Amino acid sequence: MTLLRIDHLAVSLRLRAGDRAILRDVTFDIGPGEAVGLVGESGSGKSMTARAIAGLLPSGARLTGDIVFDGASVPGMSRAELRAYRARDIAMIHQDPSAHINPVRTVGDFLTEALRTNSGWSKAKAAARATDLLGEVGLSEPAHRLRQYPHELSGGMLQRVMIAAALAAEPRLLLADEPTTALDVTTQAEIMAILGELRRDRGLAVLFITHDLELAAATCDRTAVMYAGEVVEDQPSTGLHAHPRHPYTIALLHSRPTIESTADRLPAPPGTPLPAYEAPEGCAFTARCPYAVDQCATDHPVLEPLAAGPGRVACLRAAEIADSPEVAQ
Amino acid sequence: MSTDTPGAPAAQDEPLIRVDALRKVFKGRHGRPDVTAVDGVAFTVGRGESLAVVGESGSGKTTVARMITGLEQPTSGTIEVAGRVRSPGRAGAAERRRRARETQIVFQDPYGSLDPRQRVRDALGEILALHFDLSRAARTDRVEELLGQVGLDARVADALPRAMSGGQRQRVAIAKALATRPSVLVLDEAVAALDVSIQAQVLNLLADIRAASGISFLFISHDLAVVRQVTDRAVVMRNGVIVEENTTADLLDHPSHPYTRLLRASVPGPGWTPRRRSAEAASG
Numbered sequence: 089m090t091l092l093r094i095d096h097l098a099v100s101l102r103l104r105a106g107d108r109a110i111l112r113d114v115t116f117d118i119g120p121g122e123a124v125g126l127v128g129e130s131g132s133g134k135s136m137t138a139r140a141i142a143g144l145l146p147s148g149a150r151l152t153g154d155i156v157f158d159g160a161s162v163p164g165m166s167r168a169e170l171r172a173y174r175a176r177d178i179a180m181i182h183q184d185p186s187a188h189i190n191p192v193r194t195v196g197d198f199l200t201e202a203l204r205t206n207s208g209w210s211k212a213k214a215a216a217r218a219t220d221l222l223g224e225v226g227l228s229e230p231a232h233r234l235r236q237y238p239h240e241l242s243g244g245m246l247q248r249v250m251i252a253a254a255l256a257a258e259p260r261l262l263l264a265d266e267p268t269t270a271l272d273v274t275t276q277a278e279i280m281a282i283l284g285e286l287r288r289d290r291g292l293a294v295l296f297i298t299h300d301l302e303l304a305a306a307t308c309d310r311t312a313v314m315y316a317g318e319v320v321e322d323q324p325s326t327g328l329h330a331h332p333r334h335p336y337t338i339a340l341l342h343s344r345p346t347i348e349s350t351a352d353r354l355p356a357p358p359g360t361p362l363p364a365y366e367a368p369e370g371c372a373f374t375a376r377c378p379y380a381v382d383q384c385a386t387d388h389p390v391l392e393p394l395a396a397g398p399g400r401v402a403c404l405r406a407a408e409i410a411d412s413p414e415v416a417q
Numbered sequence: 418m419s420t421d422t423p424g425a426p427a428a429q430d431e432p433l434i435r436v437d438a439l440r441k442v443f444k445g446r447h448g449r450p451d452v453t454a455v456d457g458v459a460f461t462v463g464r465g466e467s468l469a470v471v472g473e474s475g476s477g478k479t480t481v482a483r484m485i486t487g488l489e490q491p492t493s494g495t496i497e498v499a500g501r502v503r504s505p506g507r508a509g510a511a512e513r514r515r516r517a518r519e520t521q522i523v524f525q526d527p528y529g530s531l532d533p534r535q536r537v538r539d540a541l542g543e544i545l546a547l548h549f550d551l552s553r554a555a556r557t558d559r560v561e562e563l564l565g566q567v568g569l570d571a572r573v574a575d576a577l578p579r580a581m582s583g584g585q586r587q588r589v590a591i592a593k594a595l596a597t598r599p600s601v602l603v604l605d606e607a608v609a610a611l612d613v614s615i616q617a618q619v620l621n622l623l624a625d626i627r628a629a630s631g632i633s634f635l636f637i638s639h640d641l642a643v644v645r646q647v648t649d650r651a652v653v654m655r656n657g658v659i660v661e662e663n664t665t666a667d668l669l670d671h672p673s674h675p676y677t678r679l680l681r682a683s684v685p686g687p688g689w690t691p692r693r694r695s696a697e698a699a700s701g
Contacts, residue, residue: 129612129613129614129615130583130612226693243474272473272474272639273473273639273641273680273683273684274473274679274680274683275473276683276691277682277683277685277691277692278691278693278694280685280691281691281692281693282693284691285693299612299613300685301613302685302686303685305685305687306685306686306687306688306689306691307685307689307691326687329687330687339614340613340614343613343614343616343617344613344616344617344642345617345620345642345643345645345646346642346645346686347641347642347645347669347681347684347686348645348669349645350645350646350666351646353621353624354617354618354620354621354646355617356614356615356617356618356620356621357614358618360582360584360585360612360614360615361612361614361615376614
């Protein structure tokens with residue numbers, strides 16, 4: 089069963105210089121209560137994918153493919169349907185919570201506003217609910233917090249407030265866009281623990297967007313890897329971590345230093361990540377790929393099921409690499 | 418590459434940097450109480466050594482870096498570089514230039530240290546002209562040497578910062594820092610904002626630079642995996658004090674202070690299960 093299905097999604101923005109591709113081919117799905125990590129470097133299109141799911145693409149964006157939430161096509165929704173979908177079905181948290189909260193209103197105002205507007209609750213009922221939510225996300229003295237202003241809270245506390253706000257409407261899907269990137273590591277562990285508990289307790293599905301493959305692999309059921317506006321691999325997280333199939337995933341895993349040992353040299357892929365609009369005809373990773381053959385520059389690979397086990401990969405040489413990963417060139 | 422070391426001569430076994438009882442108090446403004454950012458910190462950095470200062474926000478690690486590079490005045494305590502104790506108070510122009518040939522700093526965001534209208538080649542030439550008496554030809558050669566050292570091609574050398582990628586800009590920032598031939602490079606979260614594949618390239622580059630030049634690193638970071646890759650020894654700071662010091666390998670393999678253990682346990686990896694602390698601890 090599928091809660092969210094993204095099917096060959098492509099998005100381009102209309103600029104004065106012409107159309108510019110932002111997403112080229114994004115395909116993955118999320119089941120109810122499932123946590124899916126969406127991993128990629130800057131410009132790979134992870135955040136734009138989240139915006140497309142929330143129906144928040146910039147005006148003038150051109151979209152092909154489909155985003156289907158619980159049977160309904162998001163791009164096909166009317167304004168009213170889209171409003172109801174955003175208010176009830178999905179919620180979003182961001183990297184910088186302070187950019188998404190009104191600095192001159194109290195935490196209580198922020199948390200109760202949606203409950204009172206969308207659900208028509210009384211002030212007292214909404215405040216009681218907000219207090220409960222703050223307790224759930226691990227903030228001490230929740231009643232006192234409601235009277236505080238955003239600047240009185242640390243980044244980790246503010247992110248808890250954002251999670252509480254996201255949960256207020258009891259959504260079925262949480263879009264979490266780098267929610268721990270700006271936080272200290274100990275606070276990150278805390279926030280991930282809270283998200284994990286809430287997810288299990290409420291059956292909440294999560295799309296967890298991050299640049300940190302280790303974090304995604306450790307906390308999500310499945311992980312999809314994006315490069316230049318495309319999903320290039322999608323596997324259960326344990327499989328992805330143990331047996332990455334796409335050369336880019338392999339490169340990401342190997343180029344990150346580990347806490348257990350010091351490498352003589354980090355096997356960094358040459359060059360820089362490519363934005364979608366600069367992607368060539370063939371595979372976008374060709375120029376940086378140690379496995380690339382002539383055909384890679386011209387033939388565009390599509391996501392194909394793995395020969396063994398669940399998951400999909402978009403690489404012409406996937407089968408050979410799976411058989412013997414050391415075969416380069 | 419040349420290996421001459423600037424600054425006053427010091428015995429080879431003497432540490433290059435010796436910091437003792439270092440303290441920094443920021444005066445509270447608008448009736449707020451004073452904040453003690455660094456409270457009695459002591460450590461040494463040997464010649465060619467790479468020392469990590471590990472900590473989270475508010476630990477005081479950046480304030481230590483800024484005091485060592487002269488961007489901040491210590492409230493008390495001593496900083497000794499290459500056998501000379503830094504005198505308290507504001508330094509004059511000659512003293513600042515001398516310090517610039519001892520310590521240089523690279524920040525997380527290179528944008529702040531790059532002039533948006535200055536081409537890379539000109540930025541490097543300007544630093545060389547300020548610090549060294551070089552002929553035009555020698556200066557051009559040195560610029561090429563610096564560009565080669567950080568792996569930038571001629572095309573980038575003639576570009577403006579906005580036309581560069583984040584990784585290229587950070588390479589430029591490193592080249593600028595190396596231009597004065599400092600004996601210590603202070604790297605304040607210098608690879609934290611880079612994409613994983615670019616971060617690996619820059620970490621390799623930093624290892625090459627240290628191997629070739631014998632430069633010392635003071636590596637300020639919250640990232641334990643990165644610290645393991647590029648440092649020999651590490652101190653862990655929390656709330657302005659050092660809570661643990663050891664070789665980097667031993668510190669990470671056998672953390673002894675509870676806070677170091679918490680940091681270590683907070684690093685995600687296979688089989689990682691993040692745990693909630695108590696609500697009280699969480700509110701801090």
